[in-house]
Amino acid sequence: MxxxxxxxxxxxxxxxxxxAARGLLDDAAVIAFGSETLVVTHDMMVEGVHWLPGQDEADIAWKLVATNxxxxxxxxxxxxxxxxxYAxxxxxxRFARGLGEALAAFDVPLLGGDTVAGAAxxxxxxxxxxGRATTSPVPGRNGARPGDTLWLTGAVGAAMLGFEALRDGVPDRDTGAFRRPMPRLAEGIALAPHVSAMMDVSDGLLIDAQRMGHASGVTMAIASAQVPFAESLPPSRQREAMAWGDDYELLFTLPPGVMPACFAHAIGCVTEYRDNNILVDDAVPQGSLGYCHDLPNL
Amino acid sequence: MxxxxxxxxxxxxxxxxxxAARGLLDDAAVIAFGSETLVVTHDMMVEGVHWLPGQDEADIAWKLVATNxxxxxxxxxxxxxxxxxYAxxxxxxRFARGLGEALAAFDVPLLGGDTVAGAAxxxxxxxxxxGRATTSPVPGRNGARPGDTLWLTGAVGAAMLGFEALRDGVPDRDTGAFRRPMPRLAEGIALAPHVSAMMDVSDGLLIDAQRMGHASGVTMAIASAQVPFAESLPPSRQREAMAWGDDYELLFTLPPGVMPACFAHAIGCVTEYRDNNILVDDAVPQGSLGYCHDLPNL
Structure with a gap:
Protein backbone atom coordinates (compact mmCIF):
# COMPACT_ATOMS: atom_id res chain seq x y z
CA MET A 1 0.00 0.00 0.00
CA ALA A 20 13.51 20.44 -14.85
CA ALA A 21 11.53 18.74 -12.09
CA ARG A 22 12.77 15.31 -13.23
CA GLY A 23 9.42 13.81 -12.29
CA LEU A 24 10.17 14.66 -8.62
CA LEU A 25 12.18 11.42 -8.61
CA ASP A 26 15.57 13.02 -8.15
CA ASP A 27 17.60 14.74 -5.44
CA ALA A 28 17.24 18.19 -6.97
CA ALA A 29 15.67 20.19 -9.76
CA VAL A 30 17.92 20.88 -12.75
CA ILE A 31 17.05 24.08 -14.61
CA ALA A 32 18.60 25.54 -17.74
CA PHE A 33 19.09 29.19 -16.83
CA GLY A 34 20.92 31.68 -19.01
CA SER A 35 24.09 30.08 -20.31
CA GLU A 36 24.39 27.72 -17.32
CA THR A 37 22.48 25.05 -15.43
CA LEU A 38 21.00 25.73 -12.01
CA VAL A 39 20.56 22.92 -9.49
CA VAL A 40 18.08 23.61 -6.67
CA THR A 41 16.96 21.54 -3.71
CA HIS A 42 14.79 22.14 -0.65
CA ASP A 43 14.77 19.92 2.44
CA MET A 44 13.00 20.38 5.75
CA MET A 45 13.86 19.23 9.25
CA VAL A 46 11.24 18.67 11.95
CA GLU A 47 11.77 18.53 15.71
CA GLY A 48 11.22 15.01 17.02
CA VAL A 49 11.55 13.60 13.51
CA HIS A 50 14.90 14.85 12.22
CA TRP A 51 16.36 16.00 15.50
CA LEU A 52 15.98 15.12 19.14
CA PRO A 53 14.09 17.60 21.33
CA GLY A 54 16.70 19.49 23.33
CA GLN A 55 19.50 18.83 20.85
CA ASP A 56 22.11 21.57 20.43
CA GLU A 57 20.65 24.15 18.05
CA ALA A 58 24.06 24.65 16.46
CA ASP A 59 24.09 21.02 15.34
CA ILE A 60 20.57 21.32 13.93
CA ALA A 61 21.67 24.28 11.82
CA TRP A 62 24.76 22.42 10.62
CA LYS A 63 22.76 19.39 9.59
CA LEU A 64 20.15 21.47 7.78
CA VAL A 65 22.91 22.95 5.62
CA ALA A 66 24.80 19.67 5.20
CA THR A 67 21.81 17.59 4.11
CA ASN A 68 20.83 20.08 1.44
CA TYR A 86 13.64 29.44 10.30
CA ALA A 87 11.19 29.02 13.17
CA ARG A 94 23.26 28.90 19.01
CA PHE A 95 21.43 28.17 15.78
CA ALA A 96 23.05 31.19 14.15
CA ARG A 97 26.45 30.03 15.37
CA GLY A 98 26.08 26.53 13.90
CA LEU A 99 24.75 27.98 10.68
CA GLY A 100 27.77 30.22 10.43
CA GLU A 101 30.12 27.31 11.07
CA ALA A 102 28.51 25.22 8.33
CA LEU A 103 28.45 28.05 5.80
CA ALA A 104 32.12 28.75 6.48
CA ALA A 105 33.09 25.06 6.32
CA PHE A 106 31.44 24.62 2.93
CA ASP A 107 32.21 28.13 1.68
CA VAL A 108 28.64 29.00 0.77
CA PRO A 109 26.84 32.31 1.47
CA LEU A 110 23.43 32.87 3.04
CA LEU A 111 21.33 34.68 0.42
CA GLY A 112 17.97 35.14 2.11
CA GLY A 113 14.99 33.43 3.65
CA ASP A 114 12.27 33.92 6.18
CA THR A 115 11.87 33.85 9.95
CA VAL A 116 8.64 32.94 11.71
CA ALA A 117 7.48 32.65 15.29
CA GLY A 118 4.37 31.63 17.08
CA ALA A 119 4.06 27.94 16.24
CA ALA A 120 2.99 25.79 19.16
CA GLY A 131 24.12 25.23 -7.05
CA ARG A 132 25.81 25.53 -10.39
CA ALA A 133 26.11 22.36 -12.46
CA THR A 134 29.73 21.52 -13.28
CA THR A 135 29.03 18.93 -15.94
CA SER A 136 26.48 18.23 -18.67
CA PRO A 137 24.32 16.23 -18.57
CA VAL A 138 23.76 16.52 -14.84
CA PRO A 139 23.71 13.01 -13.31
CA GLY A 140 20.38 11.58 -12.21
CA ARG A 141 19.11 8.49 -10.49
CA ASN A 142 17.80 7.01 -13.70
CA GLY A 143 20.94 6.24 -15.70
CA ALA A 144 22.11 2.94 -14.17
CA ARG A 145 22.50 0.25 -16.86
CA PRO A 146 22.88 -3.54 -16.67
CA GLY A 147 26.58 -4.33 -16.44
CA ASP A 148 27.43 -1.20 -14.45
CA THR A 149 29.19 -1.50 -11.11
CA LEU A 150 27.56 0.00 -7.99
CA TRP A 151 29.84 2.12 -5.79
CA LEU A 152 29.61 3.86 -2.40
CA THR A 153 31.96 6.63 -1.24
CA GLY A 154 32.18 5.54 2.41
CA ALA A 155 30.93 3.58 5.38
CA VAL A 156 27.41 3.44 6.77
CA GLY A 157 26.32 2.94 10.38
CA ALA A 158 28.17 5.75 12.16
CA ALA A 159 25.15 8.08 12.10
CA MET A 160 22.94 5.38 13.61
CA LEU A 161 25.38 4.81 16.47
CA GLY A 162 25.78 8.54 16.96
CA PHE A 163 22.03 9.02 17.16
CA GLU A 164 21.68 6.29 19.76
CA ALA A 165 24.51 7.64 21.89
CA LEU A 166 23.02 11.12 21.78
CA ARG A 167 19.52 9.87 22.58
CA ASP A 168 20.74 7.70 25.45
CA GLY A 169 23.23 10.22 26.79
CA VAL A 170 26.18 7.84 26.46
CA PRO A 171 29.34 9.73 27.41
CA ASP A 172 32.61 9.49 25.48
CA ARG A 173 30.87 8.16 22.38
CA ASP A 174 31.47 10.08 19.17
CA THR A 175 28.14 11.47 17.99
CA GLY A 176 29.56 13.68 15.26
CA ALA A 177 28.44 11.48 12.36
CA PHE A 178 24.83 12.08 13.34
CA ARG A 179 25.18 15.70 14.46
CA ARG A 180 27.56 17.09 11.86
CA PRO A 181 27.48 15.11 8.62
CA MET A 182 29.85 16.12 5.83
CA PRO A 183 28.36 16.37 2.35
CA ARG A 184 30.59 14.79 -0.30
CA LEU A 185 30.83 17.93 -2.41
CA ALA A 186 34.33 17.46 -3.83
CA GLU A 187 33.65 13.80 -4.57
CA GLY A 188 30.39 14.65 -6.32
CA ILE A 189 32.11 17.14 -8.60
CA ALA A 190 34.93 14.66 -9.38
CA LEU A 191 32.53 11.81 -10.09
CA ALA A 192 29.75 13.62 -11.99
CA PRO A 193 31.30 13.59 -15.49
CA HIS A 194 31.78 9.81 -15.37
CA VAL A 195 28.85 8.25 -13.50
CA SER A 196 25.82 6.70 -15.20
CA ALA A 197 23.69 7.42 -12.09
CA MET A 198 24.31 9.08 -8.74
CA MET A 199 22.41 9.99 -5.55
CA ASP A 200 23.16 10.61 -1.89
CA VAL A 201 22.26 8.05 0.78
CA SER A 202 19.99 9.95 3.14
CA ASP A 203 17.24 7.51 4.10
CA GLY A 204 19.19 4.21 4.10
CA LEU A 205 21.46 2.36 1.70
CA LEU A 206 18.84 -0.22 0.81
CA ILE A 207 15.90 2.10 0.24
CA ASP A 208 18.02 4.58 -1.69
CA ALA A 209 19.54 1.84 -3.86
CA GLN A 210 16.02 0.58 -4.49
CA ARG A 211 14.99 4.08 -5.59
CA MET A 212 17.90 4.24 -8.02
CA GLY A 213 16.99 0.78 -9.34
CA HIS A 214 13.39 1.86 -9.73
CA ALA A 215 14.25 5.11 -11.50
CA SER A 216 16.59 3.23 -13.85
CA GLY A 217 14.29 0.24 -14.43
CA VAL A 218 16.98 -2.23 -13.32
CA THR A 219 17.99 -4.35 -10.34
CA MET A 220 20.72 -3.27 -7.95
CA ALA A 221 22.42 -6.44 -6.72
CA ILE A 222 24.30 -5.60 -3.52
CA ALA A 223 26.93 -7.98 -2.11
CA SER A 224 26.63 -7.35 1.62
CA ALA A 225 30.19 -8.54 2.31
CA GLN A 226 31.45 -5.62 0.21
CA VAL A 227 29.52 -2.89 2.02
CA PRO A 228 31.79 -0.75 4.21
CA PHE A 229 30.55 -0.27 7.78
CA ALA A 230 31.62 2.07 10.57
CA GLU A 231 34.47 0.51 12.57
CA SER A 232 32.55 0.65 15.82
CA LEU A 233 29.48 -1.09 14.40
CA PRO A 234 28.88 -4.58 15.86
CA PRO A 235 28.66 -7.13 13.00
CA SER A 236 25.24 -8.16 14.30
CA ARG A 237 23.89 -4.73 13.40
CA GLN A 238 25.09 -4.54 9.80
CA ARG A 239 21.71 -5.33 8.28
CA GLU A 240 20.13 -2.65 10.44
CA ALA A 241 22.77 -0.10 9.44
CA MET A 242 21.99 -0.72 5.75
CA ALA A 243 18.45 0.50 6.46
CA TRP A 244 19.43 3.51 8.57
CA GLY A 245 20.10 6.78 6.80
CA ASP A 246 21.90 10.01 7.66
CA ASP A 247 25.39 8.99 6.55
CA TYR A 248 25.25 11.10 3.36
CA GLU A 249 27.67 9.03 1.31
CA LEU A 250 27.28 9.06 -2.47
CA LEU A 251 25.90 5.99 -4.21
CA PHE A 252 26.74 5.82 -7.90
CA THR A 253 27.16 3.54 -10.88
CA LEU A 254 29.96 3.38 -13.42
CA PRO A 255 30.20 1.43 -16.67
CA PRO A 256 32.31 -1.74 -16.45
CA GLY A 257 36.03 -1.08 -16.50
CA VAL A 258 35.75 2.54 -15.34
CA MET A 259 37.33 3.29 -11.97
CA PRO A 260 35.99 6.12 -9.76
CA ALA A 261 37.67 9.52 -9.72
CA CYS A 262 37.71 9.42 -5.91
CA PHE A 263 38.10 6.72 -3.27
CA ALA A 264 35.02 4.46 -3.16
CA HIS A 265 33.91 0.89 -2.51
CA ALA A 266 32.42 -1.42 -5.17
CA ILE A 267 29.40 -2.91 -3.38
CA GLY A 268 27.47 -4.62 -6.15
CA CYS A 269 26.43 -4.62 -9.73
CA VAL A 270 23.50 -3.57 -11.90
CA THR A 271 21.52 -6.26 -13.72
CA GLU A 272 18.45 -6.44 -15.91
CA TYR A 273 15.37 -6.24 -13.71
CA ARG A 274 14.67 -9.52 -11.91
CA ASP A 275 12.25 -9.97 -9.02
CA ASN A 276 12.85 -6.59 -7.38
CA ASN A 277 14.72 -3.27 -7.82
CA ILE A 278 17.13 -4.32 -5.10
CA LEU A 279 18.62 -7.67 -4.15
CA VAL A 280 20.99 -8.30 -1.26
CA ASP A 281 23.16 -11.41 -1.74
CA ASP A 282 20.77 -12.46 -4.54
CA ALA A 283 17.65 -12.37 -2.33
CA VAL A 284 14.84 -9.83 -2.02
CA PRO A 285 15.54 -8.08 1.29
CA GLN A 286 12.87 -8.55 3.95
CA GLY A 287 11.85 -5.98 6.55
CA SER A 288 12.65 -2.28 6.59
CA LEU A 289 14.76 -0.90 3.77
CA GLY A 290 15.14 2.55 5.29
CA TYR A 291 13.52 5.61 6.72
CA CYS A 292 9.97 6.23 5.62
CA HIS A 293 7.93 9.33 6.41
CA ASP A 294 4.68 7.43 6.78
CA LEU A 295 4.68 7.31 10.56
CA PRO A 296 2.06 5.08 12.14
CA ASN A 297 1.11 7.70 14.72
CA LEU A 298 -0.39 10.01 12.12
CA MET B 1 13.87 47.37 21.83
CA ALA B 20 23.26 38.91 -3.88
CA ALA B 21 21.73 38.76 -0.40
CA ARG B 22 21.16 42.56 -0.44
CA GLY B 23 21.89 42.66 3.27
CA LEU B 24 18.73 40.57 3.88
CA LEU B 25 16.87 43.86 3.62
CA ASP B 26 15.02 43.08 0.43
CA ASP B 27 12.15 40.91 -0.77
CA ALA B 28 14.38 38.45 -2.58
CA ALA B 29 17.95 37.49 -3.37
CA VAL B 30 19.27 38.67 -6.73
CA ILE B 31 22.00 36.47 -8.17
CA ALA B 32 24.00 36.87 -11.37
CA PHE B 33 23.86 33.39 -12.90
CA GLY B 34 25.05 32.47 -16.34
CA SER B 35 24.13 35.24 -18.74
CA GLU B 36 21.01 36.17 -16.73
CA THR B 37 19.91 37.26 -13.28
CA LEU B 38 18.14 34.87 -10.93
CA VAL B 39 15.69 36.16 -8.32
CA VAL B 40 14.96 33.79 -5.41
CA THR B 41 12.71 34.09 -2.39
CA HIS B 42 11.59 31.76 0.40
CA ASP B 43 8.60 32.40 2.66
CA MET B 44 7.01 30.19 5.28
CA MET B 45 3.45 29.92 6.56
CA VAL B 46 2.59 28.66 10.03
CA GLU B 47 -0.75 27.32 11.25
CA GLY B 48 -2.32 29.71 13.73
CA VAL B 49 -0.03 32.51 12.59
CA HIS B 50 -0.52 32.77 8.83
CA TRP B 51 -3.68 30.71 8.55
CA LEU B 52 -6.60 29.87 10.80
CA PRO B 53 -6.73 26.32 12.19
CA GLY B 54 -9.30 24.44 10.13
CA GLN B 55 -9.01 26.75 7.14
CA ASP B 56 -9.47 25.14 3.70
CA GLU B 57 -6.14 23.53 2.77
CA ALA B 58 -6.62 24.57 -0.85
CA ASP B 59 -6.59 28.23 0.19
CA ILE B 60 -3.46 27.72 2.29
CA ALA B 61 -1.68 26.27 -0.74
CA TRP B 62 -2.85 29.14 -2.95
CA LYS B 63 -1.65 31.75 -0.48
CA LEU B 64 1.73 30.08 -0.05
CA VAL B 65 2.30 30.35 -3.80
CA ALA B 66 0.83 33.84 -4.10
CA THR B 67 2.85 35.41 -1.29
CA ASN B 68 6.12 34.12 -2.70
CA TYR B 86 5.17 20.50 2.87
CA ALA B 87 4.12 19.07 6.23
CA ARG B 94 -7.21 19.60 -0.93
CA PHE B 95 -3.79 21.16 -0.51
CA ALA B 96 -2.66 19.59 -3.78
CA ARG B 97 -5.78 20.90 -5.50
CA GLY B 98 -5.22 24.49 -4.35
CA LEU B 99 -1.56 24.27 -5.26
CA GLY B 100 -2.50 23.12 -8.74
CA GLU B 101 -4.99 25.97 -9.11
CA ALA B 102 -2.40 28.56 -8.10
CA LEU B 103 0.33 27.14 -10.32
CA ALA B 104 -2.08 27.12 -13.27
CA ALA B 105 -3.35 30.63 -12.54
CA PHE B 106 0.17 32.05 -12.47
CA ASP B 107 1.58 29.69 -15.11
CA VAL B 108 4.48 28.45 -13.00
CA PRO B 109 5.68 24.84 -12.67
CA LEU B 110 6.43 22.88 -9.51
CA LEU B 111 10.11 21.89 -9.69
CA GLY B 112 10.72 19.98 -6.47
CA GLY B 113 10.72 20.13 -2.72
CA ASP B 114 10.29 17.99 0.34
CA THR B 115 7.47 16.36 2.28
CA VAL B 116 7.62 15.66 6.00
CA ALA B 117 5.33 14.10 8.55
CA GLY B 118 5.33 13.53 12.25
CA ALA B 119 5.28 17.02 13.69
CA ALA B 120 3.03 17.39 16.70
CA GLY B 131 12.33 33.96 -11.10
CA ARG B 132 14.15 35.52 -14.00
CA ALA B 133 14.91 39.23 -13.79
CA THR B 134 13.36 41.18 -16.67
CA THR B 135 15.28 44.40 -16.13
CA SER B 136 18.69 45.55 -14.96
CA PRO B 137 19.35 46.74 -12.35
CA VAL B 138 16.72 44.76 -10.45
CA PRO B 139 14.71 47.19 -8.28
CA GLY B 140 15.31 47.18 -4.54
CA ARG B 141 13.93 48.86 -1.47
CA ASN B 142 16.86 51.19 -1.17
CA GLY B 143 16.56 53.44 -4.20
CA ALA B 144 13.93 55.96 -3.09
CA ARG B 145 15.24 59.55 -3.41
CA PRO B 146 14.00 62.85 -2.03
CA GLY B 147 11.61 64.36 -4.55
CA ASP B 148 10.26 60.98 -5.72
CA THR B 149 6.54 60.26 -5.56
CA LEU B 150 5.29 57.25 -3.58
CA TRP B 151 2.75 55.02 -5.37
CA LEU B 152 0.58 52.05 -4.48
CA THR B 153 -1.01 49.68 -7.04
CA GLY B 154 -4.31 49.14 -5.21
CA ALA B 155 -6.45 49.31 -2.11
CA VAL B 156 -5.66 48.02 1.36
CA GLY B 157 -8.08 46.67 3.96
CA ALA B 158 -9.87 43.90 2.06
CA ALA B 159 -7.62 41.16 3.46
CA MET B 160 -8.24 42.35 7.01
CA LEU B 161 -12.01 42.25 6.50
CA GLY B 162 -11.76 38.86 4.80
CA PHE B 163 -9.75 37.45 7.69
CA GLU B 164 -12.27 38.67 10.23
CA ALA B 165 -15.24 37.28 8.31
CA LEU B 166 -13.50 33.91 7.97
CA ARG B 167 -12.52 33.84 11.64
CA ASP B 168 -15.99 34.81 12.81
CA GLY B 169 -17.85 32.64 10.31
CA VAL B 170 -19.77 35.58 8.85
CA PRO B 171 -21.82 34.28 5.91
CA ASP B 172 -22.11 36.10 2.58
CA ARG B 173 -18.99 38.13 3.24
CA ASP B 174 -16.31 37.96 0.58
CA THR B 175 -13.19 36.46 2.14
CA GLY B 176 -11.26 36.00 -1.11
CA ALA B 177 -8.85 38.87 -0.52
CA PHE B 178 -7.51 37.06 2.54
CA ARG B 179 -7.74 33.52 1.20
CA ARG B 180 -6.64 33.97 -2.40
CA PRO B 181 -4.46 37.04 -2.87
CA MET B 182 -3.29 37.91 -6.38
CA PRO B 183 0.38 38.79 -6.77
CA ARG B 184 0.92 41.82 -9.00
CA LEU B 185 3.22 40.00 -11.42
CA ALA B 186 2.32 41.86 -14.62
CA GLU B 187 2.41 45.20 -12.84
CA GLY B 188 5.82 44.41 -11.34
CA ILE B 189 7.29 43.61 -14.74
CA ALA B 190 5.78 46.76 -16.27
CA LEU B 191 7.00 49.00 -13.45
CA ALA B 192 10.47 47.53 -12.80
CA PRO B 193 12.41 49.41 -15.50
CA HIS B 194 11.18 52.79 -14.24
CA VAL B 195 10.93 52.68 -10.44
CA SER B 196 13.59 54.01 -8.10
CA ALA B 197 12.43 51.55 -5.38
CA MET B 198 9.77 48.84 -5.15
CA MET B 199 8.48 46.26 -2.65
CA ASP B 200 5.29 44.37 -1.96
CA VAL B 201 3.04 45.25 0.97
CA SER B 202 2.84 42.06 2.99
CA ASP B 203 3.01 43.14 6.64
CA GLY B 204 1.19 46.46 6.48
CA LEU B 205 1.42 49.65 4.42
CA LEU B 206 2.96 51.67 7.25
CA ILE B 207 5.59 49.16 8.37
CA ASP B 208 6.55 48.32 4.80
CA ALA B 209 6.80 51.99 3.81
CA GLN B 210 8.95 52.50 6.90
CA ARG B 211 11.22 49.66 5.77
CA MET B 212 11.60 51.23 2.35
CA GLY B 213 12.35 54.57 3.97
CA HIS B 214 14.90 52.96 6.25
CA ALA B 215 16.60 51.05 3.41
CA SER B 216 16.76 54.24 1.34
CA GLY B 217 17.79 56.54 4.20
CA VAL B 218 14.87 58.87 3.56
CA THR B 219 11.43 59.73 4.92
CA MET B 220 8.25 58.45 3.29
CA ALA B 221 5.58 61.13 3.80
CA ILE B 222 2.18 59.50 3.30
CA ALA B 223 -0.96 61.62 2.81
CA SER B 224 -3.64 59.43 4.37
CA ALA B 225 -6.42 61.04 2.31
CA GLN B 226 -4.75 59.68 -0.83
CA VAL B 227 -4.50 56.05 0.35
CA PRO B 228 -7.01 53.81 -1.47
CA PHE B 229 -9.08 51.61 0.84
CA ALA B 230 -11.35 48.64 0.19
CA GLU B 231 -14.88 49.84 -0.59
CA SER B 232 -16.40 47.88 2.27
CA LEU B 233 -13.99 49.27 4.85
CA PRO B 234 -15.66 51.56 7.43
CA PRO B 235 -13.83 54.91 7.48
CA SER B 236 -13.22 54.47 11.21
CA ARG B 237 -10.96 51.53 10.45
CA GLN B 238 -8.69 53.17 7.89
CA ARG B 239 -5.80 53.69 10.28
CA GLU B 240 -6.04 50.03 11.33
CA ALA B 241 -6.08 48.87 7.70
CA MET B 242 -2.85 50.77 7.02
CA ALA B 243 -1.18 48.55 9.65
CA TRP B 244 -2.72 45.28 8.46
CA GLY B 245 -0.89 43.30 5.80
CA ASP B 246 -1.82 40.57 3.36
CA ASP B 247 -3.10 42.77 0.52
CA TYR B 248 0.04 42.25 -1.61
CA GLU B 249 -0.12 45.48 -3.52
CA LEU B 250 3.12 46.94 -4.84
CA LEU B 251 4.56 50.04 -3.18
CA PHE B 252 7.01 51.94 -5.35
CA THR B 253 8.66 55.28 -5.98
CA LEU B 254 9.10 57.14 -9.24
CA PRO B 255 11.13 60.26 -9.98
CA PRO B 256 9.07 63.44 -10.21
CA GLY B 257 7.21 63.80 -13.49
CA VAL B 258 7.27 60.09 -14.31
CA MET B 259 3.88 58.39 -14.48
CA PRO B 260 3.49 54.66 -13.65
CA ALA B 261 3.34 52.07 -16.43
CA CYS B 262 0.22 50.59 -14.80
CA PHE B 263 -2.73 51.93 -12.83
CA ALA B 264 -1.66 53.13 -9.39
CA HIS B 265 -2.39 55.72 -6.71
CA ALA B 266 0.00 58.48 -5.66
CA ILE B 267 -0.10 58.31 -1.85
CA GLY B 268 2.78 60.48 -0.77
CA CYS B 269 6.24 61.74 -1.45
CA VAL B 270 9.81 61.04 -0.47
CA THR B 271 11.75 63.66 1.47
CA GLU B 272 15.14 64.00 3.08
CA TYR B 273 15.13 62.18 6.39
CA ARG B 274 13.27 64.09 9.09
CA ASP B 275 12.18 62.72 12.47
CA ASN B 276 11.33 59.20 11.24
CA ASN B 277 11.45 56.94 8.15
CA ILE B 278 7.69 57.31 7.82
CA LEU B 279 5.32 60.20 8.46
CA VAL B 280 1.56 60.12 8.05
CA ASP B 281 0.03 63.56 7.45
CA ASP B 282 3.34 65.06 8.61
CA ALA B 283 3.29 63.31 11.99
CA VAL B 284 5.17 60.30 13.31
CA PRO B 285 2.54 57.53 13.40
CA GLN B 286 1.78 56.17 16.86
CA GLY B 287 0.86 52.58 17.69
CA SER B 288 1.25 49.53 15.51
CA LEU B 289 2.67 50.01 12.03
CA GLY B 290 2.04 46.45 10.92
CA TYR B 291 2.49 42.79 11.52
CA CYS B 292 5.46 41.88 13.65
CA HIS B 293 6.68 38.34 14.31
CA ASP B 294 7.69 39.09 17.88
CA LEU B 295 4.60 37.63 19.51
CA PRO B 296 4.20 38.28 23.22
CA ASN B 297 3.26 34.66 23.94
CA LEU B 298 6.73 33.36 23.08
Missing part, protein backbone atom coordinates in the same frame (compact mmCIF):
# COMPACT_ATOMS: atom_id res chain seq x y z
CA UNK A 2 1.27 3.44 -0.86
CA UNK A 3 2.29 5.60 2.08
CA UNK A 4 0.66 8.98 2.70
CA UNK A 5 3.83 10.65 1.47
CA UNK A 6 3.84 8.52 -1.69
CA UNK A 7 0.25 9.45 -2.37
CA UNK A 8 0.97 13.16 -1.87
CA UNK A 9 4.06 13.01 -4.07
CA UNK A 10 1.97 11.32 -6.77
CA UNK A 11 -0.42 14.28 -6.64
CA UNK A 12 2.54 16.65 -6.84
CA UNK A 13 3.98 14.82 -9.82
CA UNK A 14 0.91 15.74 -11.83
CA UNK A 15 1.73 19.41 -11.12
CA UNK A 16 5.36 19.05 -12.16
CA UNK A 17 5.38 18.27 -15.88
CA UNK A 18 8.45 20.44 -16.46
CA UNK A 19 11.51 18.37 -17.35
CA UNK A 69 24.39 20.44 0.19
CA UNK A 70 24.51 16.64 0.00
CA UNK A 71 21.73 16.82 -2.59
CA UNK A 72 23.86 19.24 -4.59
CA UNK A 73 26.82 16.87 -4.21
CA UNK A 74 24.72 14.10 -5.75
CA UNK A 75 24.41 16.28 -8.84
CA UNK A 76 28.07 17.28 -8.92
CA UNK A 77 26.97 20.87 -8.37
CA UNK A 78 29.04 23.68 -6.89
CA UNK A 79 27.07 25.46 -4.14
CA UNK A 80 26.06 29.05 -4.94
CA UNK A 81 24.10 29.95 -1.81
CA UNK A 82 21.30 29.01 0.55
CA UNK A 83 17.98 30.48 1.72
CA UNK A 84 16.81 29.66 5.24
CA UNK A 85 13.27 29.19 6.52
CA UNK A 88 12.37 31.05 16.15
CA UNK A 89 13.20 28.78 19.08
CA UNK A 90 14.81 28.39 22.47
CA UNK A 91 18.32 29.40 21.41
CA UNK A 92 18.45 31.40 18.20
CA UNK A 93 22.01 32.53 18.87
CA UNK A 121 4.47 22.31 19.30
CA UNK A 122 7.23 20.92 17.13
CA UNK A 123 9.29 23.44 15.18
CA UNK A 124 10.43 22.91 11.64
CA UNK A 125 13.02 24.59 9.49
CA UNK A 126 13.60 24.50 5.76
CA UNK A 127 16.61 25.25 3.63
CA UNK A 128 16.89 25.85 -0.08
CA UNK A 129 20.32 25.27 -1.63
CA UNK A 130 21.24 26.65 -5.04
CA UNK B 2 14.67 44.99 19.01
CA UNK B 3 12.30 42.09 18.55
CA UNK B 4 13.49 38.50 18.69
CA UNK B 5 13.16 38.32 14.93
CA UNK B 6 15.16 41.51 14.47
CA UNK B 7 17.91 40.14 16.69
CA UNK B 8 18.01 36.87 14.75
CA UNK B 9 18.03 38.65 11.40
CA UNK B 10 20.93 40.77 12.64
CA UNK B 11 22.85 37.56 13.38
CA UNK B 12 21.95 36.27 9.92
CA UNK B 13 23.11 39.47 8.26
CA UNK B 14 26.62 38.79 9.47
CA UNK B 15 26.48 35.47 7.58
CA UNK B 16 25.24 37.07 4.37
CA UNK B 17 28.01 39.32 3.10
CA UNK B 18 27.32 38.38 -0.52
CA UNK B 19 25.87 41.30 -2.47
CA UNK B 69 5.25 35.19 -6.23
CA UNK B 70 4.44 38.61 -4.80
CA UNK B 71 8.09 38.88 -3.74
CA UNK B 72 9.10 38.11 -7.33
CA UNK B 73 6.60 40.74 -8.53
CA UNK B 74 8.33 43.29 -6.33
CA UNK B 75 11.52 42.64 -8.32
CA UNK B 76 9.80 42.67 -11.71
CA UNK B 77 10.81 39.01 -12.11
CA UNK B 78 9.14 36.44 -14.33
CA UNK B 79 8.43 33.23 -12.33
CA UNK B 80 10.47 30.19 -13.38
CA UNK B 81 9.26 27.63 -10.86
CA UNK B 82 8.68 26.79 -7.21
CA UNK B 83 9.91 24.23 -4.68
CA UNK B 84 7.54 23.19 -1.91
CA UNK B 85 8.33 22.21 1.68
CA UNK B 88 1.55 16.31 5.68
CA UNK B 89 -1.78 17.25 7.23
CA UNK B 90 -5.48 16.57 7.53
CA UNK B 91 -6.32 16.98 3.85
CA UNK B 92 -3.34 16.60 1.53
CA UNK B 93 -5.58 16.19 -1.52
CA UNK B 121 1.28 20.74 17.03
CA UNK B 122 1.17 23.54 14.50
CA UNK B 123 2.21 22.65 10.96
CA UNK B 124 4.29 24.88 8.77
CA UNK B 125 4.99 24.93 5.07
CA UNK B 126 7.65 26.72 3.06
CA UNK B 127 7.88 27.68 -0.56
CA UNK B 128 10.84 28.79 -2.61
CA UNK B 129 10.09 30.75 -5.77
CA UNK B 130 12.63 31.19 -8.54
Missing amino acids: ASREDRFVALMRALAPDS LSDLAAKGAQPVGVLLG LGPDDA GARSHGLTAL | ASREDRFVALMRALAPDS LSDLAAKGAQPVGVLLG LGPDDA GARSHGLTAL
